Amino acid sequence: MPMYYFHLHDNEKIDDVDGTILVDEAAARDHAAGVARELTFKNSGMLGKDWSDWKMSVHNDQGTKLFTLAMEDFRNGNSK
Amino acid sequence: MIFELGAVLDTISFPLSGMISLTVVTEDGGIIETSTVGREGAVGLHGVLGHRLSFTRATTQISGVFSTIPTSRFRSLIDGNVSVLKLITDHTELLLAEAQQVAACNAVHDASSRLCRWLLQAADRIGSDVLSLTQEFLAQMLGVRRTTLTLLAQDLQRKGLIQYSRGQITILDRKGLEENACECHHILRYKTLLSMIGLSA
Numbered sequence: 378m379p380m381y382y383f384h385l386h387d388n389e390k391i392d393d394v395d396g397t398i399l400v401d402e403a404a405a406r407d408h409a410a411g412v413a414r415e416l417t418f419k420n421s422g423m424l425g426k427d428w429s430d431w432k433m434s435v436h437n438d439q440g441t442k443l444f445t446l447a448m449e450d451f452r453n454g455n456s457k
Numbered sequence: 458m459i460f461e462l463g464a465v466l467d468t469i470s471f472p473l474s475g476m477i478s479l480t481v482v483t484e485d486g487g488i489i490e491t492s493t494v495g496r497e498g499a500v501g502l503h504g505v506l507g508h509r510l511s512f513t514r515a516t517t518q519i520s521g522v523f524s525t526i527p528t529s530r531f532r533s534l535i536d537g538n539v540s541v542l543k544l545i546t547d548h549t550e551l552l553l554a555e556a557q558q559v560a561a562c563n564a565v566h567d568a569s570s571r572l573c574r575w576l577l578q579a580a581d582r583i584g585s586d587v588l589s590l591t592q593e594f595l596a597q598m599l600g601v602r603r604t605t606l607t608l609l610a611q612d613l614q615r616k617g618l619i620q621y622s623r624g625q626i627t628i629l630d631r632k633g634l635e636e637n638a639c640e641c642h643h644i645l646r647y648k649t650l651l652s653m654i655g656l657s658a
Contacts, residue, residue: 391615395603412608416605416608
């Protein structure tokens with residue numbers, strides 16, 4: 378089963394150094410959305426910057442970018 | 458594994474080092490931590506009060522040395538001594554207060570603050586800033602996906618608060634971590650919990 382990597386970036390990067398084994402790209406999309414929800418729940422951003430410019434880009438184990446999410450889309454308005 | 462869900466509490470474990478997690482296991486496979494026990498506590502102690510089953514799954518979260526004694530042996534040794542029985546109920550009250558705080562924390566605090574709180578709590582329980590743990594387990598304890606933990610830990614590392622590598626997290630800046638944690642880290646200190654429920658350390 379393939380490995381997927383879920384990196385965050387605005388003008389800086391936070392790398393998923395560990396990766397996750399998932400069945401296929403559809404599962405990777407679900408996983409990405411779940412991670413985005415967990416990160417944005419009551420949380421205002423990363424590296425001291427709010428979510429507005431942060432994106433999550435998902436890569437396969439060859440380093441090819443498969444898709445991108447905008448973190449701002451997951452912010453539920455309950456951040457601190 | 459110290460106790461599986463529903464197991465008879467037939468042994469008492471006293472951690473001399475390391476840390477045990479008490480976890481609730483949900484039907485969909487979630488393993489959420491509700492309390493931790495280190496060198497100031499014990500697992501299975503209330504089994505002394507009578508035939509008891511474990512409500513939680515107790516597992517070793519951070520390896521250490523545990524001292525164990527069969528519950529029946531402990532029961533005959535203390536022979537109904539009121540002071541010891543009082544200690545046992547005090548300890549049970551402490552675990553209850555901790556579980557109540559953690560329940561609130563898990564419901565309303567963000568994952569980054571909860572991670573900081575967990576790291577500080579673990580460091581206090583084991584008496585060291587170097588935490589040898591399985592990141593897969595830690596993600597489960599906090600009820601988040603492994604990826605979320607990886608990204609949050611990278612964020613804390615970039616801020617200089619921790620050093621994160623496979624199998625180990627080292628606290629570099631305790632004060633900084635406290636500032637990033639929710640207030641629960643302070644409340645969950647044994648001394649604070651004890652005074653908040655009206656018992657002295």
